Amino acid sequence: MGFADNNRLLNVFDLRTSFSADSFALHAVDNISFYIKKGEIYGLVGESGCGKTITALSIMKLVPPPGEIVGGHIFFEDRDLATLSDRDMEKIRGDRIGMVFQEPMTSLNPVLRVGEQIEETLVAHKNISKEESKSRSIELLRQVGFDKTEKKYLQYPHQLSGGQRQRILIAIAVSCNPSLVIADEPTTALDVATENKILSLLKELVSGYGMSMLFITHNLNIIKRLGQRIGIMYAGRILEQNIVDDFFNEPLHPYSKGLLASIFGIKGNEKRLKAIPGSVPRLSELPTGCKFHPRCSFAMPLCREEEPPIREIGNEKWVRCFLYQN
Amino acid sequence: MGKMLSVSELRKVYEVKKTAFSLKKDRIKAVDGVSFELESGKTIGIVGESGSGKSTLARCILLLEEPDEGTITFSGNDLLHMGKHELKRLRKDMQIIFQDPYSSLNPRRKVFDTIAEPLLFHNIIKKKHVKEKVIEIFKKVGLDEDFLDKYPHEMSGGQRQRIAIGRALATNPSLLIADEPVSSLDVSIQAQIVNLFMDIKESTNISMLFVSHDLNIVRFISDEIMVMYSGKVLEMGEKDEVFYRPLHPYTEMLIDSIKGELFKKAKVDTFDFNDGCVYYPRCNSREPICSKEMPHLTGEKEHMVACFLST
Numbered sequence: 001m002g003f004a005d006n007n008r009l010l011n012v013f014d015l016r017t018s019f020s021a022d023s024f025a026l027h028a029v030d031n032i033s034f035y036i037k038k039g040e041i042y043g044l045v046g047e048s049g050c051g052k053t054i055t056a057l058s059i060m061k062l063v064p065p066p067g068e069i070v071g072g073h074i075f076f077e078d079r080d081l082a083t084l085s086d087r088d089m090e091k092i093r094g095d096r097i098g099m100v101f102q103e104p105m106t107s108l109n110p111v112l113r114v115g116e117q118i119e120e121t122l123v124a125h126k127n128i129s130k131e132e133s134k135s136r137s138i139e140l141l142r143q144v145g146f147d148k149t150e151k152k153y154l155q156y157p158h159q160l161s162g163g164q165r166q167r168i169l170i171a172i173a174v175s176c177n178p179s180l181v182i183a184d185e186p187t188t189a190l191d192v193a194t195e196n197k198i199l200s201l202l203k204e205l206v207s208g209y210g211m212s213m214l215f216i217t218h219n220l221n222i223i224k225r226l227g228q229r230i231g232i233m234y235a236g237r238i239l240e241q242n243i244v245d246d247f248f249n250e251p252l253h254p255y256s257k258g259l260l261a262s263i264f265g266i267k268g269n270e271k272r273l274k275a276i277p278g279s280v281p282r283l284s285e286l287p288t289g290c291k292f293h294p295r296c297s298f299a300m301p302l303c304r305e306e307e308p309p310i311r312e313i314g315n316e317k318w319v320r321c322f323l324y325q326n
Numbered sequence: 327m328g329k330m331l332s333v334s335e336l337r338k339v340y341e342v343k344k345t346a347f348s349l350k351k352d353r354i355k356a357v358d359g360v361s362f363e364l365e366s367g368k369t370i371g372i373v374g375e376s377g378s379g380k381s382t383l384a385r386c387i388l389l390l391e392e393p394d395e396g397t398i399t400f401s402g403n404d405l406l407h408m409g410k411h412e413l414k415r416l417r418k419d420m421q422i423i424f425q426d427p428y429s430s431l432n433p434r435r436k437v438f439d440t441i442a443e444p445l446l447f448h449n450i451i452k453k454k455h456v457k458e459k460v461i462e463i464f465k466k467v468g469l470d471e472d473f474l475d476k477y478p479h480e481m482s483g484g485q486r487q488r489i490a491i492g493r494a495l496a497t498n499p500s501l502l503i504a505d506e507p508v509s510s511l512d513v514s515i516q517a518q519i520v521n522l523f524m525d526i527k528e529s530t531n532i533s534m535l536f537v538s539h540d541l542n543i544v545r546f547i548s549d550e551i552m553v554m555y556s557g558k559v560l561e562m563g564e565k566d567e568v569f570y571r572p573l574h575p576y577t578e579m580l581i582d583s584i585k586g587e588l589f590k591k592a593k594v595d596t597f598d599f600n601d602g603c604v605y606y607p608r609c610n611s612r613e614p615i616c617s618k619e620m621p622h623l624t625g626e627k628e629h630m631v632a633c634f635l636s637t
Contacts, residue, residue, distance in 0.1 A: 047512040047513055047514060048512055191375035191376060191377075191539075192375055192539070192579070192580055192583050193375070193576075193579060193608055195583070196579070196583060218512075218513060220513075221583070221584065258514060259513060259514060261517075262513060262514060262516065262517035263513065263517075263542065271524065272521045272524055273517040273520050273521055273546065274517070275514070275515075275517035275518040275520075275521055276514040276517070276518075277518070279482045279483075279484055279485075279512075279514075279515055280482075280512055280514070280515075295514075
């Protein structure tokens with residue numbers, strides 16, 4: 001877990017983000033650790049409510065109150081974002097870390113032309129003239145796949161389709177040439193064909209700009225096509241970390257196996273999907289021990305009592321499961 | 327095997343104003359000349375993306391939307407030319423399950439009452455026996471008796487969808503229309519509900535229309551697949567035919583995307599067409615002829631396609 005490892009752009013270490021009220025605290029993100037290497041796409045996958053979006057917001061220091069980061073470190077480019085002041089964080093957001101949100105319909109300002117919205121970020125972070133920022137915006141529009149860029153520059157968000165708006169958001173996210181882009185379910189609201197195009201665009205940009213990307217999704221299929229490494233989140237924890245190809249061949253955690261079986265287990269003649277029984281626990285009603293044990297078909301008495309620690313399986317692979325302890 | 331449902335040349339056009347103040351209206355063909363037949367005991371899966379008209383088609387069949395043209399024949403009855411009372415009698419034989427189990431259940435009503443209501447409304451059972459019947463339905467959809475007195479907000483999404491399925495099955499319908507019944511559920515819960523549909527399919531002789539944007543789920547549950555795009559049927563046929571030998575470029579693209587295949591370089595979208603194929607603007611294998619007219623659905627019943635390049 002070396003902070004000194006030069007190859008690691010982002011190193012999240014024991015991060016804990018909690019939402020607290022008078023008498024209790026819910027840990028939406030509970031001691032998670034992972035890192036993203038330079039030039040890599042890291043897929044963070046989980047079902048709704050598992051804490052993946054809160055992880056992204058924690059890195060950006062945008063967790064809505066009463067939520068707050070209560071522990072751990074977020075090392076990014078020689079600094080610990082977890083302890084950074086709001087003022088210093090403002091310089092990093094948009095400039096060093098770009099973000100693409102899920103909902104392209106609501107994340108653009110409806111009364112500003114899209115060109116102005118791209119320039120806004122540029123002007124805030126780069127010391128450049130009006131003409132420069134305009135020509136840079138138009139160049140960005142071209143890079144994200146528009147052809148009539150001068151015309152697009154003057155349009156308003158409502159004149160664009162969902163896929164086009166998402167392209168604008170991507171242009172804003174990469175406008176300052178950040179080293180990390182966080183994409184939170186960027187294609188969930190889009191159709192399959194549009195999704196394909198947005199994904200190939202993101203992939204192109206990552207390699208073109210030499211950026212790294214944290215890609216958050218509930219869709220394993222996307223990570224299969226896009227990512228290099230994958231983390232599986234459940235109830236605020238990362239249960240497994242793996243290399244994408246290895247994960248799809250041989251997932252480690254029973255939850256990962258269940259997820260894969262319920263999606264990919266469809267061979268021609270099977271009569272039923274291998275469903276994971278039960279449902280995702282609420283944060284306020286988390287079970288003791290391993291958070292997955294009530295739904296796990298391999299659960300042992302130990303799983304009910306203790307939470308399994310991280311067990312390294314190989315290079316860049318680990319799992320939180322007692323099945324792998326010996 | 328009789329025909330349970332037969333739909334012919336169904337059309338539904340919506341008129342929408344171009345902008346808030348304009349007098350000019352755009353005509354949006356939500357369902358544009360769709361014909362198909364559903365045999366009893368079979369399931370047809372309807373795939374397509376949002377805006378393809380698949381939900382409108384489902385709603386038109388149940389007359390939740392009034393179609394503009396076409397005929398719908400349900401077990402020998404012409405639905406578009408029926409009296410109110412006859413239609414009410416038929417309603418118990420055709421039921422629907424909606425996408426969102428949060429908004430499709432009455433929040434102020436216990437789930438027991440939600441399921442009891444159709445039983446009493448259609449005089450299927452006497453009031454004193456209704457509890458036994460509801461418990462039986464609960465068992466069928468995989469819920470135990472503890473849930474009888476709960477309200478929807480006390481239940482998870484998967485459990486609510488089980489209630490919605492129970493309500494639909496209560497009247498013992500011969501046709502069940504499921505409109506995206508699993509897409510609002512978590513991945514691990516989707517599989518449970520898909521399995522429940524399989525149980526229902528096997529234990530009853532129900533005919534189903536299963537509407538979804540997820541080809542994987544549709545393939546699992548259906549006997550036949552119908553691919554819709556922009557109100558038109560682009561491809562239709564037996565599920566293995568469509569899945570393993572797709573003929574339409576759109577179907578191919580859908581299948582590639584669920585296999586997790588790497589992308590092919592996509593052609594840029596074009597809007598240079600008027601009367602051509604509805605998929606022309608986004609098609610990767612488009613030819614000049616495709617911009618001239620919309621191809622008809624042709625081929626044997628096992629596998630039909632509307633594409634110039636596959637015939």
